Amino acid sequence: MPTPPLHMRRAGFDPVPELSALRDGGVRLVDLPQGDRVWLVTRLADVRAVLGDPRRFGNSAHHVVPGAPALSEEELALVRPGNPLAFDPPEHTRLRRLVAGEFTGRRMRALEPWVHEVVRDRLDALERAGSPADVVAGFALPVPSLVICELLGVPYADRDAFQDRYTRFFDISLPPERRLAIALESRAYLAELADRARSAPGDDLLGALVRSDLREEEVVGLVDLLLLAGHETTANMLSLGMAVLLAHPDRRAALLAAPETAVEELLRWLTVVHTGVPRVVTAEVELGGRVLEPGDLVVCSLPAANRDPDLVADPDELDLAREAGSHVAFGHGVHHCLGAPLARMEMRVAFTALLTRFPGLRVVSPELRFRDEQVVYGLEELLVAW
Incomplete structure (x- = not known):
């Protein structure tokens, strides 16, 4: 198995010590296994400076997936349209504005009772299946x-297929041509769904998008990103978070006492997204004591930044009762995760319901197997008993 790039390396739940050492030394040049040489940014202030300034640190269109090789022009034309992560303002603003209304605080409050129902139904199914059970799959x-799927108007029955595609697409050990073929499979599937929606648009987000002035490939790209971001990151936070919560009884009590506070600290401490989309320097700039030149690639380590002592005291300690500060688990600046309010609400509801339904829940996995080759960090499985 090839060694992941430095910004993707973990030691269990923690970033590897090398990332902390780099943070103490500022911005450093590192070589990625795929051949690119990039500036790795690990300090919180520097990460915020990069992600908050799209004029000096612009979008690196050819590096849409962190840790993967650069895309060719042909590949880029296939996977870039409609993806807000692949653009900076004003194009980014245009795409984001089309879906921003689905993720407001008001929309989340209206959606929360239904999320409670979804969680309750899954807990019923988990209980019926019996103990032990895999929390990841179940x-x-x-x-x-x-x-x-409900928000977008995507058939839940197709979940296994698109989930498998996304898992393989974000596996950086696969050859780039294989990953591109997977991306095209996904787009072909979503293009078919969009065609069906055009003939009878529903009240879901896909129906709204096909009624908009977006081009067909933009509708597909936007839905593709939302579908991926809407389940991949939250699912991995739920599985990793449960493993952490069940490791110590006091953590379970802390979450039930103040779920919102505990979720923020879990987000900071776990930070399942290794990095945002790589940035490219557009003009000579000083960062972390180094001079970066136009055309240089920049990769921000979000887990390292969230363990910066400038964010919280004793950052390597998990303290579910403290305020986690302005962490960057959802990114920063114009590319801050659009679905953050939804993810926060889902985690708060899901963690609380699972721990309340099964007060004696415990981990029985012989060992934790982490998804080391994935762009979004997580667990392969988590066996529990009650």
């Missing part, structure tokens, strides 16, 4: 998938 994956 709960962490289906809950966010059900929610985002």
